[in-house]
Amino acid sequence: MRLPLAALLLTSLASCASDDGAAPRVFEPYAGPAPYPSTRPKLALPDGDFALVPSSASDTLTLVDLGSGEPVGAAPIGRDPVAVDGPHQVVADRARGVAYTVLSYPGSAANAGQHSHGASNVAGWVQVLALDDLRAVGELRVDPNPGEIALSDDGQRLVVTHFDLTAASNAQASIEARRASLAVVDPRTIQAFGTPEPDKLLVCVAPHGVTLSHPDGAKAFVACYGEDVVAIVDLVDTTAPVIRVPVASSVKPDPPVGPPAFGPYAVALSPSGGRLAVSNRDAKELRFLDIALASMESLVVPLLGSPYFAAWSADAARVFVPTRGLDALSVVDASTGAVLRTKVFDVATCAQPLEAIVAADPATVFVVCEGLANVPGAVLTVDAATLEVRTRTAVGVSPGRSFVGRGR
Amino acid sequence: MRAAVVALGVTLSACLASSSTDPQNGTAVDHGRALFSDPKASPSASNTFTCATCHRGDGSTTTIQPGAPLAGVTTRRSFWGGQRLDLLESVNDCRMFFMDARAPWTTDDEDARAMYAYIAQLPPTLPAPVAFTVVSPTDLPTGDAKRGAVAYDLACRTCHGTAHGGAGRLATFIPVLPDDVVRGHAMLTPEKLRLVFIGKARMGAFRGGGSMPPFSREVLADEDLAGIVAFFGLD
Incomplete structure (x- = not known):
């Protein structure tokens, strides 16, 4: 009896002490006002057209009132508070009240200062931002060198290309090994932290520009820069083989490592979804894919500069094509291929045009100008008929592809 | 036997009493203050940093610390030289980038709330954002x-x-x-x-x-x- 009682005494003493012999500290719970109250400025969307413009060198997102040509709000974005995150594209889902931006980390001193150009070894991310104040509400890790993102019209499918030029230039590797993936995710599943890796489909060599079929994004159309093809990817039956359509009959099925002959870099789907405009950057031409036939049309539009991200007019009669080399905006007749008009920009107005965006008002086209190194870019409001510049709004350094919407 | 039972009773009484009145117990501010100097602000076993390694709280320091002093931090509108607009996000930057935490604190975490209680009661001597110039690494002139x-x-x-x-x-x-x-x-x-x-x-x-x-x-x-x-x- 004596022994168990002594053991009980020792046990009670031990339970009273912490591991290091000191009594465990017990603290009252915090009972003050809500901790960490937000002091973020709220973002009021303008009544008319507005643009959300990412700056890949300053890691900011700027809200531009396209009616007045004035920036009306901005916020820092990105996961890294010190190094460049390289946000270079933003899309938005107004119904959900969120924007998605793709962070493409430079990964080396050679690329320091703006987003990756295909040679980074740092994982990319998609960051989800609340539209009311641009706070981060979700994140998704993807592969290094995320190229472009696209969101389906219904907001239920988001895809990300990976512009992997390191794999593309591996002369020892098979064509399969040189190809990179397309990440596919239901954006509603992206969590604030710890989102599982998305599905990834191997598509082609150096996939870059991408767009989705209307309205549910059942198919992705990918500009495959390193393989001179357009990849058509079934996102419903992901076991279906990827269809790779050469952008020209001269393209060989297993292209050698090296600069592409055509370099398809960007794609734009017509409003009806029947045609795809393909910007062949290296060949300085625009071509068209017949979606139903999954084959290229015979129409070829030679351009004076390298075409980037084009936009269709609402009636599908014209395509607005920004070009570089010759920094300009051209209007192309989508039926005949005739270049109807070209506006050449001086460097102070628009250096390195990146994309054209057709406004809700068919008389207006917006142009995002990437600018020169360390010189802020701009968003132009352009008369769709005359291509005269109506307004110019300076934005951050190295602006990326932007989202244009119409306010209240 | 009776003596042993009495001794046990006294021991248990003392133990129970310490959980409510012992000076080792404390408020949420005390909790935050203790956490400020405790590597357990991150659950990572490999973490050796505390908040006090980089930041001055209510103590003094003679060292050069990379982090801004925290007196007044809850009134600041931005952090990290303007790259952050949320205090908790900034706290989590420290925890996840330097202290090897694998998940961010949320406003529901008692540790996060205690940390807020502590830093909020610091004298607001530095209410304005603290400058933090990010410098691209470039060579410097020969130093002394x-x-x-x-x-x-x-x-x-x-x-x-x-x-x-x-x-x-x-x-x-x-x-x-x-x-x-x-x-x-x-x-x-x-x-x-x-x-x-x-x-x-x-x-x-x-x-x-x-x-x-x-x-x-x-x-x-x-x-x-x-x-x-x-x-x-x-x-």
Whole structure:
């Protein structure tokens, strides 16, 4: 009896002490006002057209009132508070009240200062931002060198290309090994932290520009820069083989490592979804894919500069094509291929045009100008008929592809 | 037997009483203050940093700390030189980039709430955002080694220990300066090796990984950093 009682005494003493012999500290719970109250400025969307413009060198997102040509709000974005995150594209889902931006980390001193150009070894991310104040509400890790993102019209499918030029230039590797993936995710599943890796489909060599079929994004159309093809990817039956359509009959099925002959870099789907405009950057031409036939049309539009991200007019009669080399905006007749008009920009107005965006008002086209190194870019409001510049709004350094919407 | 039972009763009474009145118990502010100096602000077993390693709370310091003083932090509108607009996000930056935490605190976490209780009661002596200039790593003019020796003691020694020997460093995985770094970059030219040190000091974990916090130009002047490089014999 004596022994168990002594053991009980020792046990009670031990339970009273912490591991290091000191009594465990017990603290009252915090009972003050809500901790960490937000002091973020709220973002009021303008009544008319507005643009959300990412700056890949300053890691900011700027809200531009396209009616007045004035920036009306901005916020820092990105996961890294010190190094460049390289946000270079933003899309938005107004119904959900969120924007998605793709962070493409430079990964080396050679690329320091703006987003990756295909040679980074740092994982990319998609960051989800609340539209009311641009706070981060979700994140998704993807592969290094995320190229472009696209969101389906219904907001239920988001895809990300990976512009992997390191794999593309591996002369020892098979064509399969040189190809990179397309990440596919239901954006509603992206969590604030710890989102599982998305599905990834191997598509082609150096996939870059991408767009989705209307309205549910059942198919992705990918500009495959390193393989001179357009990849058509079934996102419903992901076991279906990827269809790779050469952008020209001269393209060989297993292209050698090296600069592409055509370099398809960007794609734009017509409003009806029947045609795809393909910007062949290296060949300085625009071509068209017949979606139903999954084959290229015979129409070829030679351009004076390298075409980037084009936009269709609402009636599908014209395509607005920004070009570089010759920094300009051209209007192309989508039926005949005739270049109807070209506006050449001086460097102070628009250096390195990146994309054209057709406004809700068919008389207006917006142009995002990437600018020169360390010189802020701009968003132009352009008369769709005359291509005269109506307004110019300076934005951050190295602006990326932007989202244009119409306010209240 | 009776004596033993009485002794047990006394022991249990004392134990029970300590949980409510013992000075070891405390408020949420006390909790936050304790956490401020405790590596357990991150659950990672490999973490050796505390908030106090980099920030001044309500204590004093004679060292150069990479993090801003926290008195007034809850009234500031931005952090990290304007790259953050949310205080909790900034706290989580420290926890996840430097302290190896794998998940962010939320406003529901009692530790996060206690930390807020602590920093909110600090005197609001610095209510405005604290400047933090991010410097792209570029080479610096040759520095003064004597100045560098002083700067090393103030800025580097807390974590890295003594130069060349590492005595007193926070953890064995923290490199001894400059020897471990020089050995690890033996293939580099002297010019590039200088940039490794300069880049790491300026960008910390945001350049090449690791867990080192960055020193802005505001807390560590270019002259001091150049001096440290000279002190390392890399001039």
